[in-house]
Amino acid sequence: MxxxxxxxxxxxxxxxxxxxxxxxxxxxxxxxxxxxxxxxxxxxxxxxxxxxxxxxxxxxxxxxxxxxxxxxxxxxxxxxxxxxxxxxxxxxxxxxxxxxxxxxxxxxxxxxxxxxxxxxxxxxxxxxxxxxxxxxxxxxxxxxxxxxxxxxxxxxxxxxxxxxxxxxxxxxxxxxxxxxxxxxxxxxxxxxxxxxxxxxxxxQHAGQASLASDLGVTRAHDAYHLYSEASELEGASGSARKAGRKNVTKCRVRYGLALIGENRLGKGLSHILKAVLNQPLYSSVYLGYRLGRKLRLVKPAQA
Missing domain, CATH: 3.90.550.10 (Spore Coat Polysaccharide Biosynthesis Protein SpsA; Chain A)
Incomplete structure (x- = not known):
């Protein structure tokens, strides 16, 4: 049964x-x-x-x-x-x-x-x-x-x-x-x-990863495309819609950087450029933040 x-x-x-x-x-x-x-x-x-x-x-x-x-x-x-x-x-x-x-x-x-x-x-x-x-x-x-x-x-x-x-x-x-x-x-x-x-x-324990994780191209791909789908839902308030657009832009920048990190330069730059064209100020600030983090990660320790 x-x-x-x-x-x-x-x-x-x-x-x-x-x-x-x-x-x-x-x-x-x-x-x-x-x-x-x-x-x-x-x-x-x-x-x-x-x-x-x-x-x-x-x-x-x-x-x-x-x-x-x-x-x-x-x-x-x-x-x-x-x-x-x-x-x-x-x-x-x-x-x-x-x-x-x-x-x-x-x-x-x-x-x-x-x-x-x-x-x-x-x-x-x-x-x-x-x-x-x-x-x-x-x-x-x-x-x-x-x-x-x-x-x-x-x-x-x-x-x-x-x-x-x-x-x-x-x-x-x-x-x-x-x-x-x-x-x-x-x-x-x-x-x-x-x-x-x-x-x-x-x-919550070590080894877990979620959609929000900034790990690898696949996760970055999923986050960008899923939040893009979510942004198309009807019924969101004006403030939520605005926050959602920023989130999609942020995820797109992450996706572009992840692609560049795997030597897929053309596709990665294309996503970053489209993010900048869509939301110039926010995407530029966020891109600067992400690049700053990357640079600090590889900066040699000071004697």
Whole structure:
């Protein structure tokens, strides 16, 4: 019998935190779910830990050549069977009622495409860092995503028919497909809801990277193009729209510099020039700031 909820998880060398996450998932008050775990080429003891799980709601999918988060999450998505999908990162901890409350929200509104929640940041030892309360109204969310991703992917639960309508996780993004999914759901007129209650502990630890990371051409590409998509959403306030244009310009400069750093000089300079032409003052100031940082990084130490 097909469960009502598919919980999807990707893991790469996650043995340090995986057991706590599994215990919290299988301890949920809502029980009609399957847990689809994609082993994204783990080389530590993760697979042995998964082999030791006796709960028959677990399904493990091997993805030995997985290189990016985007690849792994799309494999998990393709293997999910239920009408609702919940995302669960392998190092985060869902609170006991998370699935129950989010399923109830989707059950109550057929136009609701995705439901998220507030969340708590914790460190690698589980100590409290901060509480995060994203906007609970759609207008506030549209404003927020002009400049950042306010919702944690591990708080997402969404309707499969809605995500299928927009093509699931965008294949062109290796590191930001979760952000892309939200933008495209909003474009397709699906409602997005954020529950004001904290339903997840989001772990912050070394080795993590996000869309905001300034690491490499691929991440810079994703940030520029995703925020460009977000800037096209209808309903943003004037101030958010202005901030969004600056953010797109900043991301484009970063992308150009990343391309130049990989000796793709022509394309990199083209992006920087277009950013300068679009917002001359802001892009020039930001470009000067980035170049100043680069110069300080390579400047020899003074005797």
């Amino acid at each position: 097909t469960p009502k909820l598919s919980v999807i998880m990707t893991v790469y060398n996650g043995e340090a935190f995986l057991q706590e996450t599994l215990d919290a998932v299988f301890g949920q008050t809502f029980t009609d779910f399957e847990l689809v775990v994609v082993n994204n080429g783990c080389t530590d003891g993760t697979q042995a830990m998964l082999d030791g799980v006796t709960d028959d709601r677990l399904r493990v999918v091997q993805n030995p050549n997985g290189k990016t988060f985007g690849e792994g999450i799309r494999v998990a998505y393709e293997n999910a069977q239920a009408q609702y999908l919940a995302v669960q990162d392998a190092d985060d901890v869902p609170l006991p009622d998370r699935f129950k409350l989010q399923v109830a929200a989707l059950d109550c509104d057929d136009l609701l495409g995705l439901v998220s929640s507030a969340f708590e940041d914790i460190d690698q030892d589980g100590r409290h860092l901060a509480n995060n309360f994203p906007p609970t109204d759609q207008a506030g969310l549209i404003d927020a995503i002009q400049t950042h991703s306010p919702m944690a992917h591990s708080t997402y639960m969404y309707r499969k028919t809605a995500s299928d309508q927009v093509g699931g996780y965008p294949a062109e993004y290796a590191y930001g497909p979760d952000f892309g999914l939200v933008v495209r759901l909003i474009k397709a007129d699906w409602k997005i809801q954020v529950l004001g209650e904290i339903l997840l502990k989001l772990r």
